[in-house]
Amino acid sequence: MGSFKEATAIEAAGDGVFTADLDAQWSVGTKLHGGYLLAVVARAAAELAEHPHLTAISGSFPMAPDPGPATIHVEFLQASRTMTQLRARLTQNGKPCVEALVTQGTLTEDDPWWTRVEPPEMLAEQDSFRFSGKPPGGTFEVPILDVVEARIDPAALGWAMGEPAKQGSICTWQRLADGSDWDPLSLLVALDPVPPVSFELGAPGWAPTLQMSAYIRRLPAPGPVRIRMHANDVTNNRMDEAAFAWDSSGRVVAQANQFAAVRVPRS
Known part of the structure; x- marks a missing residue:
């Protein structure tokens, strides 16, 4: 690795x-x-x-x-x-x-002058479920999950058992498996987390990014980041996803919006 x-x-x-x-x-x-x-x-x-x-x-x-x-x-x-x-x-x-x-x-570690973006309430990282390169409910291997540790609250894993909650939102802990701290470049990986929101909506296939815009707000503190990603609309096999990342100090460090393809299951 x-x-x-x-x-x-x-x-x-x-x-x-x-x-x-x-x-x-x-x-x-x-x-x-x-x-x-x-x-x-x-x-x-x-x-x-x-x-x-x-x-x-x-x-x-x-x-x-x-x-x-x-x-x-x-x-x-x-x-x-x-x-x-x-x-x-x-x-x-x-x-x-x-x-x-x-x-x-030039980024700093300063607190925001104003924000309304608060980190999501989640189980502690060590109490959350870690995905492997062969995630439950997945239809293909995901090698990136062996170099990026992704952990999700077990309560949000219904889609892995064929019972997606279909709330259009997923929160995960993300950590680089090699022990490196996050930086402005690697945060681009965290902002495009695996699994995508489409899994939680009952569409557990590949969701390729078509367009992605990301903004890095400040230098992250050492440790894991929390990611909250949600979708607003899925139409004609296309999905939008909005993501926010908070560092270990609870400050938002990055955000992104992307447009992705998704294969919607037939009714």
């Missing part, structure tokens, strides 16, 4: 071009995880930025890349006193796989 830093490693090739070796461990089924792919792109973009931390990224996924070699092209757009804006594209065999706009800034 490699670390997140190793799995997202890049190498400069000159003129804003970087290469990466996409790691099959960070997959759902046979498809690479959307948050992981955004993290690879964001790591490359940071190399051209004048500010240290990822603060916002919006990515589309026109094609799912395979594990293995990939190329990232980064374009510097502009820099101001407080932020750098860039455009980045991940390609494989000459075909675009991820298109992203990236904003870099």
Whole structure:
């Protein structure tokens, strides 16, 4: 098992071009995880930025890349006193796989000036159920669950027994299995948690990300993060998901919205 830093490693090739070796461990089924792919792109973009931390990224996924070699092209757009804006594209065999706009800034650990976002009430991490790479009720293996520890309240596991609550919401504890602390890049993985909300709605199949926008609000404290993800509407085999992440101090550290495909069971 490699670390997140190793799995997202890049190498400069000159003129804003970087290469990466996409790691099959960070997959759902046979498809690479959307948050992981955004993290690879964001790591490359940071190399051209004048500010240290990822603060916002919006990515589309026109094609799912395979594990293995990939190329990232980064374009510097502009820099101001407080932020750098860039455009980045991940390609494989000459075909675009991820298109992203990236904003870099400077994050702190400060408390919010104002917030109404409160962490969800959950069982303690050690009392919650940990998923493995072969999750209950799943129809395929999920290798990423061996490098990201995901734990869920047993009371919310009805879908694994064929009795989904269909509330459209899932809360999980997330921790990097290699012992690393979360950072602005790895939080992109936490914001695209496994299992997706569609499992809780009774649709336990692959839910590929089509578009995802994430905002990193502050530097996370060491320890696990709590993730609350909910869906608002499922229509025509498409689902929206909104996620918030709180660190071990109870402060919201990141949020995301994504549009995903989902295979809705026939009535």
